[in-house]
Amino acid sequence: MSEKHLQTGDDLPANSGKLRLFAMRFCPYAERSVLVLNAKKLEYDLVFINLDHKPEWIFNFSPKGTVPALEYEAGKGIFDSNIINVYLDEKYPDIPLQSSDPLRRAQDKMLVEQFAGAQSAYYTAAFNAQALQPDMVENYHKGLGILQKEIEFRGTKFLHGDEPGLVDFTIWPFLERFEALPLLGKAEFTIDKSKYKVLTNYMEAMRNVPAIKAYALAPDTHAKFTESRIKGDANYNMLDSSAVCCMRPRKKKE
Ligand SMILES: N[C@@H](CCC(=O)N[C@@H](CS)C(=O)NCC(=O)O)C(=O)O
Missing domain, CATH: 3.40.30.10 (Glutaredoxin)
Incomplete structure (x- = not known):
């Protein structure tokens, strides 16, 4: 690819x-x-x-x-x-990723909705830092707190159950990017292990899911892309190995 x-x-x-x-x-x-x-x-x-x-x-x-x-x-x-x-x-129902229980599906959607505040705080912190307000940092931690509480309440490895489902895959891409914020100088967005033990364990489990492992990027990669975008020159192709051009070997002098 x-x-x-x-x-x-x-x-x-x-x-x-x-x-x-x-x-x-x-x-x-x-x-x-x-x-x-x-x-x-x-x-x-x-x-x-x-x-x-x-x-x-x-x-x-x-x-x-x-x-x-x-x-x-x-x-x-x-x-x-x-x-x-x-x-x-x-x-493609062979591997179902949503609960068959309508109430659980509604609860999944409500959780995603409640997490949205953390998402928008992330966008401001990452891409429009001068507009960042203290209440946005509060909203971010509020969102993380709600998520952690729900993981604890459900008592399963993933929000969906023993395996991750749609709800997990909907929230994960943002958790992955939140970890870039401290690298961008936003220490107040750190997901502290002592405060977020259940959440950080969940994140560790998610990182090891094959579907995620095959695509996830490290926090510093996200940080680098974000920095390029802030500068107004988003480096979309920074992972494209074919873009790394190789010098032609010089002909040996006879
Ligand atoms: N609600 C949409 C949001 C998609 C979205 O905003 N994607 C961004 C990239 S992360 C995009 O395409 N931006 C280009 C544009 O808005 O013109 C979804 O869930 O798919």
Whole structure:
């Protein structure tokens, strides 16, 4: 899989007949769908796009040009991570990722909703730090506290049960990125082990889930990408090995 992000003017790669996800390597919403595809052991192609110079064809799959978008049949798209993930779970039920109990599904959604405050505090801290207010830091820790309490209350390894489900994969991409904040000088966003023992144990278990291991990035990688974006020159291709160019070996003088 190439980590190169396609941009305006680039051709849409040929469809291989598999499901295809349009994503951006550092996008937490796209990661949600990648994790669900991985956990359900579905075959898929991944196409990364440059969000500052979007290829024209992304709008055929996602009307606002946002990622993720899923090409579920040749030329036909579904956009928005939550819509994609529920579709995948219902369309491919072999490995179910949601509870069969409607109340538990509602509780999962309420948890995601309550976590949203932490997410928006993260975005401000990471990308618009001058607008950061003390109540946002409070909201961040409030969100983490609610999450930790719920993990404790459910008493299972993951929120979904013995294995992670949609609720875990929806929240995880943000937890992964929260750990970049102290590296960006935002020490007040540290997820302290002494305060968040249950949560940090949960995060450790999540990091070891094969679906996550195959895609997760280290905090310093997220920090580097964030720094490039803040500077106004998002380095989308920083993981693309083909972008690292090699010097041609010089001809030996005879
Ligand atoms: N609610 C959407 C949000 C997706 C989203 O905002 N994606 C960002 C990248 S992380 C995006 O595509 N931004 C480009 C744009 O807004 O034009 C989802 O869950 O899929």
